[in-house]
Amino acid sequence: MSAPLPETPATSVPAAASNQLFPFVLQLADTSLILAHRLSEWCGHGPVLEQDLALANIALDLLGEARSYYQYAAELEGQGRTEDDLAYLRSAVEYRNPLLVEQPNGDFAHTILRQFLFDNFHYHLLRKLKDGPDTQLAAIAEKSVKEAAYHLKWSSEWVIRLGDGTDESRKRLDKAIATLWRFGGELTTPTATETALQEIGVLPDYAALLAEMQAHTAHVFAEATVPLPAPAFAQLGGKTGRHTEHLGYLLSELQYMQRTYPGLTW
Amino acid sequence: METLEKVLTPEEQFQARIDADVRIEPKDWMPDAYRKTLIRQISQHAHSELVGMLPEGNWITRAPSLKRKSILLAKVQDEAGHGLYLYSAAETLGTTRDQMLADLHSGKAKYSSIFNYPTLSWADMGCVGWLVDGAAILNQVPLCRTSYGPYARAMVRVCKEESFHQRQGFEVMQTLCEGAPVQKEMAQEALNRWWWPTLMMFGPKDADSPNTAQSMNWRIKRFTNDELRQKFVDMMVPQAEFLGLTVPDPAVKWNEERQAYDFGEVNWDEFWAVVKGNGLCNHERLQARVQAHEDGAWVREAANAHAAKRAAREAVAA
Numbered sequence: 349m350s351a352p353l354p355e356t357p358a359t360s361v362p363a364a365a366s367n368q369l370f371p372f373v374l375q376l377a378d379t380s381l382i383l384a385h386r387l388s389e390w391c392g393h394g395p396v397l398e399q400d401l402a403l404a405n406i407a408l409d410l411l412g413e414a415r416s417y418y419q420y421a422a423e424l425e426g427q428g429r430t431e432d433d434l435a436y437l438r439s440a441v442e443y444r445n446p447l448l449v450e451q452p453n454g455d456f457a458h459t460i461l462r463q464f465l466f467d468n469f470h471y472h473l474l475r476k477l478k479d480g481p482d483t484q485l486a487a488i489a490e491k492s493v494k495e496a497a498y499h500l501k502w503s504s505e506w507v508i509r510l511g512d513g514t515d516e517s518r519k520r521l522d523k524a525i526a527t528l529w530r531f532g533g534e535l536t537t538p539t540a541t542e543t544a545l546q547e548i549g550v551l552p553d554y555a556a557l558l559a560e561m562q563a564h565t566a567h568v569f570a571e572a573t574v575p576l577p578a579p580a581f582a583q584l585g586g587k588t589g590r591h592t593e594h595l596g597y598l599l600s601e602l603q604y605m606q607r608t609y610p611g612l613t614w
Numbered sequence: 615m616e617t618l619e620k621v622l623t624p625e626e627q628f629q630a631r632i633d634a635d636v637r638i639e640p641k642d643w644m645p646d647a648y649r650k651t652l653i654r655q656i657s658q659h660a661h662s663e664l665v666g667m668l669p670e671g672n673w674i675t676r677a678p679s680l681k682r683k684s685i686l687l688a689k690v691q692d693e694a695g696h697g698l699y700l701y702s703a704a705e706t707l708g709t710t711r712d713q714m715l716a717d718l719h720s721g722k723a724k725y726s727s728i729f730n731y732p733t734l735s736w737a738d739m740g741c742v743g744w745l746v747d748g749a750a751i752l753n754q755v756p757l758c759r760t761s762y763g764p765y766a767r768a769m770v771r772v773c774k775e776e777s778f779h780q781r782q783g784f785e786v787m788q789t790l791c792e793g794a795p796v797q798k799e800m801a802q803e804a805l806n807r808w809w810w811p812t813l814m815m816f817g818p819k820d821a822d823s824p825n826t827a828q829s830m831n832w833r834i835k836r837f838t839n840d841e842l843r844q845k846f847v848d849m850m851v852p853q854a855e856f857l858g859l860t861v862p863d864p865a866v867k868w869n870e871e872r873q874a875y876d877f878g879e880v881n882w883d884e885f886w887a888v889v890k891g892n893g894l895c896n897h898e899r900l901q902a903r904v905q906a907h908e909d910g911a912w913v914r915e916a917a918n919a920h921a922a923k924r925a926a927r928e929a930v931a932a
Contacts, residue, residue, distance in 0.1 A: 381680075388674045388683075391690050392667035393902065395910025397698055400667075404691035408684065415680050432679045456913045512923060513916025520912070605678035605736060612794050614678035614736070614786075 368544045369482065370424040372551070374434065375444035375541070375587055377417035381435055382595070383449040383466060384410035385602055387459070395456050402502060406463070409495040416488045423484075436606035440595045447586035448531035450595045457520035460506040461528050464568070467500040468561045469535040476552035485550075504568045511572025518574070525577050533582025536561070542587075632833050637763040640706040648832055651825070652762050653707050654723075655834065657714040660700035661725035663693045664718075665899050669733040670742055678736055685782055686739060692775045699768040706764045719904045721891070726750075728815050730893030737790055737797075737804035743783015745805075745812040745850065751776050752846050753816065756836040784853065791857045798858070805854065806862045813877075814885045816843040847875045 387407035394400030418431035448466060453459045474496050477489035510517040536554040538546060545551040569576050585591065605614070622630065624643050631638065638644055667690050674690065677683035701711045717723035728746055733739070754776060757769040790801040817823055817839040829835035837845075847866070854861050865878035887893065 385675060388687055391674055391687065392664075392671040392694075393906040393909075395906070395913035397664070397694055397701070399910075399913070401691060401694045401698070404687055404694065408687055408691065411680065411684050411687065415684070418680070435680055456910070509917050509920040510913075513920040514912065516912045517916030517919075601675045604676045609678075609794075609796060612678075612797060614682055614789060614793075 373421040378445040380410040380414035457524040461524040464503040471496040511574040530580040656704040663697035703764040703768040727888040737800040740786030741808040747780040749815040761833040
């Protein structure tokens with residue numbers, strides 16, 4: 349893990365905020381884990397070997413990031429739970445990932461668009477978190493932002509290829525937009541926890557992030573020759589535990605071993 | 615050398631280089647049969663890496679801890695990387711990845727039969743690493759000195775990663791064997807299923823392996839199938855004992871005179887049945903590859919179309 353930036357104050361998060369920090373760090377962890385899990389489902393089935401490698405690579409980055417967050421969350425909670433307890437022994441309603449990342453892979457266009465929407469948020473968020481007051485979060489963000497920059501470059505380039513590729517790729521991208529655009533808004537719609545952390549300066553104001561994200565989206569969609577989709581009704585809920593039906597199946601697979609053989613070491 | 619060249623035919627010069635352990639490089643003259651043998655072997659090896667992603671990929675989403683999930687995903691990703699090096703090495707012989715994949719999908723090209731067995735429990739991830747990668751290493755380490763340069767160099771990288779894979783497989787087994795009784799049972803049950811199929815990975819008995827002599831003469835191959843199988847048994851029996859597991863072959867016994875383990879006869883009917891496409895997973899594995907390729911066609915076409923459009927725009931701008 350990288351050392352915190354020198355100008356970062358050592359511990360400037362008020363004690364009261366640590367109550368909000370635990371659920372938020374857990375939200376970050378769940379988000380990266382669930383998306384890593386979805387991407388890992390591609391392993392061995394990618395459209396071309398190089399992209400199979402890229403998908404696994406991104407999944408590995410996100411999995412590593414998720415583990416750092418879970419370890420930190422376990423520390424914040426201080427009740428002796430481990431990263432695996434947090435990942436494998438919570439139910440769907442306790443999971444805090446946004447709805448977007450639990451959506452099924454669909455075809456490659458769906459996977460790419462889901463990734464683009466996430467990366468665009470993730471990268472811009474990490475850029476702020478790495479300079480934030482919480483040293484642990486800043487350190488994780490410092491390491492992850494480099495990976496996220498690559499992820500965003502990769503998914504942006506694919507949006508462009510699919511949009512400005514063939515008629516079929518364009519049709520498939522349009523279909524992915526119709527399916528997934530409504531899940532983008534949740535990323536930048538703060539929950540009560542996020543608002544509380546924004547008020548004390550642990551989290552950046554999402555309105556500022558949104559401006560950067562929209563500028564990037566406009567640039568990518570112009571390159572892709574795809575008109576910017578109209579703002580969709582934002583489906584919310586994942587970050588407060590109200591999930592789509594997909595998450596339960598994902599968790600039953602993810603948690604199968606730990607649930608079947610409780611309390612063992614693997 | 616000049617005098618030699620006047621006297622020797624190209625074949626004789628080629629064999630003289632092989633005998634002197636001089637590496638053959640892509641632009642060197644080589645007999646057609648050498649080229650064909652290498653394309654067959656390297657592409658088969660590349661296909662094995664590609665198909666080999668599937669049985670382990672089967673457990674990535676169910677790995678029992680975040681650490682195991684990371685390691686397994688990284689391992690399967692390494693296999694994709696090995697596939698890439700090997701397809702590239704084969705391409706230096708004048709074939710293309712498209713052609714090789716077409717041969718895989720049509721059933722003309724083979725891949726290692728071991729991947730036609732199912733992975734049924736978490737302990738299979740241990741067995742695949744420990745036994746299957748262990749057998750692969752024995753097959754592959756001599757290939758680092760194989761006569762064809764690009765193949766030998768690709769194998770140096772592959773072998774480094776494989777030896778890491780094998781250690782992690784052993785470590786999965788060790789964790790199971792030191793764990794609860796249910797975990798040890800899981801480990802033994804997996805060993806029971808994987809032991810004989812891994813012995814089959816070394817190929818038919820020397821007497822039934824028509825290509826061995828020529829391949830050894832060309833120094834593509836450096837040990838016979840039976841020699842490697844014996845090395846494998848000698849290496850693995852003590853490791854199984856260390857784990858407290860029993861190799862499912864009552865004939866396994868140390869032979870003081872030979873300084874090697876005696877072991878039972880492989881079920882060659884099963885071996886040939888799987889080679890001929892009748893293993894439990896032959897159909898699924900090949901279908902999974904064909905499906906991925908067909909489902910990916912529009913993606914590859916889009917990438918090509920976009921690259922062409924971009925090149926055209928840049929040409930106009932220039």
